[in-house]
Amino acid sequence: MNKVLKRPDLGSAAVAASQVKPSRAEAEEAVRTLIRWAGDDPDREGLVGTPDRVVRSYEEFFAGYAEDPREILARTFEETDGYDEMVVLRDIRLESYCEHHIVPIIGKAHVGYLPAHRVVGISKLARIVEAYAKRLQIQEKMTAQIANCIQEVLEPRGVAVVIEAAHQCMTTRGIRKPGVAMVTSRMLGSFRDDPSTRREFLAMIGKNGAGGYA
Numbered sequence: 311m312n313k314v315l316k317r318p319d320l321g322s323a324a325v326a327a328s329q330v331k332p333s334r335a336e337a338e339e340a341v342r343t344l345i346r347w348a349g350d351d352p353d354r355e356g357l358v359g360t361p362d363r364v365v366r367s368y369e370e371f372f373a374g375y376a377e378d379p380r381e382i383l384a385r386t387f388e389e390t391d392g393y394d395e396m397v398v399l400r401d402i403r404l405e406s407y408c409e410h411h412i413v414p415i416i417g418k419a420h421v422g423y424l425p426a427h428r429v430v431g432i433s434k435l436a437r438i439v440e441a442y443a444k445r446l447q448i449q450e451k452m453t454a455q456i457a458n459c460i461q462e463v464l465e466p467r468g469v470a471v472v473i474e475a476a477h478q479c480m481t482t483r484g485i486r487k488p489g490v491a492m493v494t495s496r497m498l499g500s501f502r503d504d505p506s507t508r509r510e511f512l513a514m515i516g517k518n519g520a521g522g523y524a
């Protein structure tokens with residue numbers, strides 16, 4: 311978790327200050343600043359331990375930065391005994407964080423692919439979703455990243471990813487529209503080219519004909 315990010319085109323001495331991971335003490339101090347900004351006293355009894363807890367929470371919320379999604383998918387099973395039907399994992403719980411407001415995006419992801427010569431343990435599909443979700447995100451980019459990663463590493467005949475999620479930056483602030491879900495999809499290969507494959511996938515995730523993303 312303590313890796314220092316460097317831009318490859320810069321010498322190590324020229325790493326921008328904004329790219330160096332701050333210390334835990336600096337992160338806690340930043341939380342104290344935000345508590346003061348909210349209008350409270352970070353030294354009062356109930357808040358004394360809060361910066362420490364927030365920083366620990368951030369380690370969980372943003373655990374995806376320490377994951378390499380391609381590595382997660384790297385272990386595949388090549389012996390498929392000719393299985394070439396659609397593999398679908400639906401209703402994967404998704405918890406992410408809007409990169410504009412750092413508030414939760416909560417919903418579910420549905421992932422499908424059509425194996426060509428390799429399959430992967432289904433828990434890996436859920437871990438890929440998690441590795442991209444546990445970062446600062448926008449839903450459109452996350453949807454594309456998940457699909458592209460599976461396409462590049464597994465090289466299946468096609469990949470489909472649908473994410474439906476509520477953005478707390480919409481439900482608890484701003485225009486305050488609770489109950490609104492945003493739906494994004496990325497279809498690659500045969501899911502993009504073949505309407506019947508796409509229909510089969512959407513039926514399997516319970517989206518038969520519904521929504522504007524078929």
Ligand SMILES: [Zn+2]
Pocket residue numbers: 408409410411412413477479480
């Ligand atoms: Zn937002």
